[in-house]
Amino acid sequence: MPYVNFEDSKIYYDIHGSGEPVLLLHGFLENSSMWNDYAKELSSTRQIIRVDLPGHGKSENIEVHSMDKMAEAVLLVLAFLKIEKVKIIGHSMGGYVALAIADKTSNIAEGILLFFSSASADTTEKRENRDRLKVIVRNDKQGFMRHAIPMLFTKETRQNFASELDEVIKEAQALNTQGIIKTLDGLKTRPNRQHLLQSNISISFVSGNLDEAIPMKTLKTQHSAKAVKKVWRTENGHMGHIEDRDFCLIAIQKFMA
Numbered sequence: 001m002p003y004v005n006f007e008d009s010k011i012y013y014d015i016h017g018s019g020e021p022v023l024l025l026h027g028f029l030e031n032s033s034m035w036n037d038y039a040k041e042l043s044s045t046r047q048i049i050r051v052d053l054p055g056h057g058k059s060e061n062i063e064v065h066s067m068d069k070m071a072e073a074v075l076l077v078l079a080f081l082k083i084e085k086v087k088i089i090g091h092s093m094g095g096y097v098a099l100a101i102a103d104k105t106s107n108i109a110e111g112i113l114l115f116f117s118s119a120s121a122d123t124t125e126k127r128e129n130r131d132r133l134k135v136i137v138r139n140d141k142q143g144f145m146r147h148a149i150p151m152l153f154t155k156e157t158r159q160n161f162a163s164e165l166d167e168v169i170k171e172a173q174a175l176n177t178q179g180i181i182k183t184l185d186g187l188k189t190r191p192n193r194q195h196l197l198q199s200n201i202s203i204s205f206v207s208g209n210l211d212e213a214i215p216m217k218t219l220k221t222q223h224s225a226k227a228v229k230k231v232w233r234t235e236n237g238h239m240g241h242i243e244d245r246d247f248c249l250i251a252i253q254k255f256m257a
Contacts, residue, residue: 001058004080006073012058013051013077017043021086022256024050025074025094027116028183029149029172031057034091038241038249046256049086051077053097055179065182067093067190071100078108087256089113092213092238093183099193102201111202111229113255115248116238118214119203119222121192130188134181141180145172152238154210164242197225204230206240206251213238230255 003010014032016039024035032050039048052059053070062069074097078086087110090098095117102109122130136144149169150158158165197203205223209216216233223231232251236243 003058004073004077006054006076007062007069009054009060009062010058011051011054011060011073011077013049013081015050015081016048017046019046020256021047021049021083023074023078023086023088023098024048025088025090025097026050026053026056027090027092027094028187029056029145029175029180030091030168031171033057033171034168034241037245038252041249042252042256049077049081049083053094055176055183061176061179061182065179065186067096067100067186068104070097070186071104074101075105075108084108085110087111087113089115089252089255090117091115091241092117093187096187096190096193099196100190102196102199103193106199106201109201111204111255113252114203114205114207115252116206116208116211116214116240118219119192119194119197120218121190122188127188130184134184137177137180137184141177142173145169152213153243154237157236157239157243161242168239168242194222194225197222197227199227201227202229203227204232204255206232206234206248208234208236208238208240208243210236211238 026034031052042048051074054062088098095114098112234240234244240248
């Protein structure tokens with residue numbers, strides 16, 4: 001399997017297709033397989049690179065699961081592949097990592113698509129909730145997944161995509177407990193990166209009107225910022241690649257173009 005070594009830990013990546021490179025980054029409790037469906041379509045015209053972020057999928061834990069450390073791991077993969085310019089699509093936490101990459105090396109990101117993601121830091125309430133979740137994960141990881149992941153879907157799509165939802169839960173339940181807790185800390189302590197929305201980096205959004213994880217009302221000022229080129233809105237929740245598959249695929253294709 002293709003790995004790079006980062007801080008004595010293995011970081012998994014895969015690569016498909018040829019052409020201009022596009023980097024796909026998954027969210028919290030996910031892995032690169034979330035992009036399987038889209039990668040098949042997109043790799044017909046682009047070189048698609050996917051990375052399992054530390055503590056997720058086939059990648060091992062590192063000492064600190066901050067967004068900046070995850071960004072460093074991804075940058076190491078890109079350096080190994082000799083990629084100097086790349087468009088980045090990040091789902092939820094993957095968007096936070098994409099922004100961390102842009103903050104570290106402003107020249108590498110040709111464009112960023114925040115796919116059900118945000119440039120802001122956690123609120124005080126959300127940071128406190130992350131701490132509560134760490135306790136729950138320690139005591140009942142499986143129960144946590146069965147409760148938390150369905151909340152990323154709307155009530156209707158939980159029913160319409162029951163088998164896909166079950167698969168997301170199954171993938172998440174396989175994750176290492178300590179890795180989940182480290183990542184909750186990383187999410188809690190990530191900095192506000194809204195200054196990048198006023199930079200020269202081209203940023204676009206795909207956001208859900210019914211997304212409870214990243215509510216639309218928290219994104220209004222971000223959507224209208226200087227660096228934002230395009231905003232696509234879906235009438236679903238946080239998991240648009242499942243809930244509104246075709247709409248989101250078209251948005252990604254337009255972003256790549």
